[in-house]
Amino acid sequence: MAQKVALDIHDGAYVNLGIGIPELVADYIPEGREVIYHTENGLLGMGKVAEKGSEDFELVNAGKKYVTAIPGAAFFHHADSFAMIRGGHIDICVLGAYQVSEEGDIANWSTGDANDVPAVGGAMDLVAGVKTVFVITQHCTKTGESKIVKKCTYPLTGNNVVSRIYSNLAIIDVCDKKLFVKELAPGVTFEYLQEKTEASLFNK
Amino acid sequence: MINKIVSSTKEAVADIFDGATIHISGFGEAGSPIELIHALIDQGTKNLTIVSNNAGSGNVGLAALIENNQVKKIVCSFPRTAISVVFPELYRKGEIELELVPQGTLAERIRAAGAGIPAFFTPTSVDTPLANNKETRVFNGKTYVLEHALKADFSLVKCHAADRYGNLIYSKTARNFGPIMCMASKTSIVQAKKILEIGQIDPECVVTPGIFVKRVVEVSNPADESLLVAEKRRYPWK
Numbered sequence: 001m002a003q004k005v006a007l008d009i010h011d012g013a014y015v016n017l018g019i020g021i022p023e024l025v026a027d028y029i030p031e032g033r034e035v036i037y038h039t040e041n042g043l044l045g046m047g048k049v050a051e052k053g054s055e056d057f058e059l060v061n062a063g064k065k066y067v068t069a070i071p072g073a074a075f076f077h078h079a080d081s082f083a084m085i086r087g088g089h090i091d092i093c094v095l096g097a098y099q100v101s102e103e104g105d106i107a108n109w110s111t112g113d114a115n116d117v118p119a120v121g122g123a124m125d126l127v128a129g130v131k132t133v134f135v136i137t138q139h140c141t142k143t144g145e146s147k148i149v150k151k152c153t154y155p156l157t158g159n160n161v162v163s164r165i166y167s168n169l170a171i172i173d174v175c176d177k178k179l180f181v182k183e184l185a186p187g188v189t190f191e192y193l194q195e196k197t198e199a200s201l202f203n204k
Numbered sequence: 205m206i207n208k209i210v211s212s213t214k215e216a217v218a219d220i221f222d223g224a225t226i227h228i229s230g231f232g233e234a235g236s237p238i239e240l241i242h243a244l245i246d247q248g249t250k251n252l253t254i255v256s257n258n259a260g261s262g263n264v265g266l267a268a269l270i271e272n273n274q275v276k277k278i279v280c281s282f283p284r285t286a287i288s289v290v291f292p293e294l295y296r297k298g299e300i301e302l303e304l305v306p307q308g309t310l311a312e313r314i315r316a317a318g319a320g321i322p323a324f325f326t327p328t329s330v331d332t333p334l335a336n337n338k339e340t341r342v343f344n345g346k347t348y349v350l351e352h353a354l355k356a357d358f359s360l361v362k363c364h365a366a367d368r369y370g371n372l373i374y375s376k377t378a379r380n381f382g383p384i385m386c387m388a389s390k391t392s393i394v395q396a397k398k399i400l401e402i403g404q405i406d407p408e409c410v411v412t413p414g415i416f417v418k419r420v421v422e423v424s425n426p427a428d429e430s431l432l433v434a435e436k437r438r439y440p441w442k
Contacts (some may be wrong), residue, residue, distance in 0.1 A: 040307065041231040042377045057233055057428050058378035064232040065441070075376055077383040077411075078231075078257075079315035082308030086328060110333075117292045118304050119284040120334065124310030128327040157330040 045073025318387025351413030
């Protein structure tokens, strides 16, 4: 999945990768493409994770991992960082999700469980401001329920914001509040995919 | 003569009063002014409203301030981290108030307060639970939510180097909320790793101009929060 996302990131793109699986995308960018990574805690030009023994406590990413900065990187304060996000200057963000709806709504910050301490971070700003929002997710939950739904039942992060979904079963585009299957994973048929998907799918 | 340098963290936080609203810089441990927070624990002021991106880790710094029952309310974007134990426990017991704010909205509310803007419209959080009961308005066919400036009585900020005018430079991603918090608080209190002579900071490189800074205290060897947490240290030290 991460490899498929990486193929769709163009040369020269400014990209924000969400915490977890989306971070893997950086490992698959095809050679010859220059991509600049933004991390919302104030760095453009994030490099690889810091090697053991050379961590700098003042150089972290949004997941609070110790990272490095590439030559040509820039540091800035939080209001500027979110001006980059909200102001539409970041080309692509890649996020995980609990649910994505057929209209491109995304829920990825809260399960709504009253026992959980609610935490939102930069998720709502990213989906509201970044030009293209890619979601990378397993197609179904561990208990087999579709994560691609008619309507999100978890609290929303944003409304009508997702451009494309990369799941283990397919790549699906959100267009005019409908889901179009762009590519099926090897061995997956359209019928099987629809069976595993609560939302209605269309063949491109 | 202008001299914003004070001699101790104790002196720097001495006038913080009960019920004050305080901005505290930092993104996790990066940029967290741990020595100023510990001085505030020694000082003992209560009923504080704290504005900070996170809610502290382990039992030091911001987590220790909360554990010491000095915090009534926290305004925060991400109070849940792997090693955050104090806040979640009090929150579940209903003993601390939380205002959850999207990170970019938090930053802009602080920036607005420092820039004399009382409120602004943002696309962030439209149609989500965090926009409940907030005024919205449509501009060019798109809906925006009204958010208000978030000013403070004091801010506690960590920087890399300062001079006696209060000009500041920061270190890497430890800059985060520091510059905007200095702008948005009546009394900004800064701990600096180094105090430099006037003129030693290149004017082209000043990140926070001294006009936004009230007090500076040198803390030349600040603690690394993650090391303290790993060693299970507690403040006050035992």
